Every structure is written in C-alpha cells, then in structure tokens.
Amino acid sequence: MAKKIVKRRKLKLISIFLFILIAIVLYFLIKFSLEFKIQNIYVHNTKYLNDEYIIELAGIEEYPSFILSFSNKLESNLLQSPYIKNATVKKAFLGIINIYIEESEVLFYKEYDKKYVLDNFIEVDNLLYDFSSVRVINYIPDTIYSTFLSKFANIDLEVREKISQIKYDPSEYDDSRFLLYMIDGNYVYITITKMDSLNYYNEIYSTLEGKKGVLYLDSGNHFQSF
Numbered sequence: 001m002a003k004k005i006v007k008r009r010k011l012k013l014i015s016i017f018l019f020i021l022i023a024i025v026l027y028f029l030i031k032f033s034l035e036f037k038i039q040n041i042y043v044h045n046t047k048y049l050n051d052e053y054i055i056e057l058a059g060i061e062e063y064p065s066f067i068l069s070f071s072n073k074l075e076s077n078l079l080q081s082p083y084i085k086n087a088t089v090k091k092a093f094l095g096i097i098n099i100y101i102e103e104s105e106v107l108f109y110k111e112y113d114k115k116y117v118l119d120n121f122i123e124v125d126n127l128l129y130d131f132s133s134v135r136v137i138n139y140i141p142d143t144i145y146s147t148f149l150s151k152f153a154n155i156d157l158e159v160r161e162k163i164s165q166i167k168y169d170p171s172e173y174d175d176s177r178f179l180l181y182m183i184d185g186n187y188v189y190i191t192i193t194k195m196d197s198l199n200y201y202n203e204i205y206s207t208l209e210g211k212k213g214v215l216y217l218d219s220g221n222h223f224q225s226f
Contacts, residue, residue: 038063039095046101048129049083054099057081058089066095074099082122107153108134108166119153134160140168144176144192151195159201177218189218197221 038060043051055061058074071089078087078099086102104118106127115123116133140148165181169189176192184205190198197217204215213225
C-alpha cells in the first residue's frame, strides 16, 4: 500500500514539474514572439511617393513587434493619405513586411483656387513630389464641374499627359464646352458629352501629318490648320 502512495506522489510531482516546464517554455516562446521585431520592409509599385513616407505613414518606422503589427491596421494607416488610393500589406517569414501601394494620380491643377485634384477626387494644396500637371486656367461652374471631373478622369493617362492647359470656354450653343491647349501645339475644342472621344487623340494626330491647328471635337471631327 505504501508503495502505491509513493508512486502516486512521484507521478504527481512529475506532472507538476512537466506543467511548470511547459509553462516556462510557453512563456519564453510567447515573450520571444511578441518581442521579435520587423526585420525588413519592402514597398512596391510606388512611382511618386518615397519609401520613408510610406513606412512612416504605416507607423512602423521604428520597426516594432512583427506579431503586433497587424496588416489591417497598417493598411488603415496608409489609406489616411489622399495620395494613396489602395494599400495592401502582406507579412512573410522571418519578419518581412511587403507593402503594395496604388497611388492616386494627379488629374489637374486649378489655377483659380490653387488646388491639385487627384483621381480619387480629393483636392490638396500641395504635392509631396514634383509633378507637371494639366492646368485649368479659369473657373468652371459647379453645375458643370462634377460631370467634367468624372469624365476627365476616364480619359487615358497617355492622352491626359499631352494636355498642357484647359480653359472653360462655353459657346452660345453649349455651356459645357472646353478648349484644350495641347503640348504638341494644337488646340482642341471638346464638350463634356464628347469627352470620351479624346481617347482617340493619338490616332487623330497621326493623320494630321505634322500640321498644327484647331481640332473641333465638339461639333463632329474636323481640323482647321492655323
């Protein structure tokens, strides 16, 4: 009978010892995991914004705990910037964080109120980078502006980059007409309802054989040389 009691005590002691050992191991494992810091940060797909801005905006410039740097929180931090349209944060092994950025493009600069308009339709006073943007040189009425903005945003970037200035220039027949000053030296008249036709500008330009003049896209599609 005494031997059974001794064996039971030994088993209890062994169980308690194992429990304490496992608890200690788990404690140090959790402690190590929580204290394990971000080792490397990689920023992808940026064209204008620098890595320092992205990392600081995400709130990980001090390389904090890898485990406690939750991806959804970092993404939320990044989306506070008007210059970022979308952000995805992915964690990898060995403390690596990959940040994928979709930047907001600049649509144009309004000279009359000194605002840059981004393609997420947010307006900012200044840019964080040098950018030569299209300039709207006069006031566009509120009744016209919102439609113009959405239509202009749908123009291909390759075509938008060929525009130097935009002037709101209504006619007696259409109060939504604009005059575009192109970098190549041509002028283009366009209305909001026909704004999409600007996406064919490169094709039209190739047929002009180097001539300079006025392209009337507001009333058909004819060209008049200077």
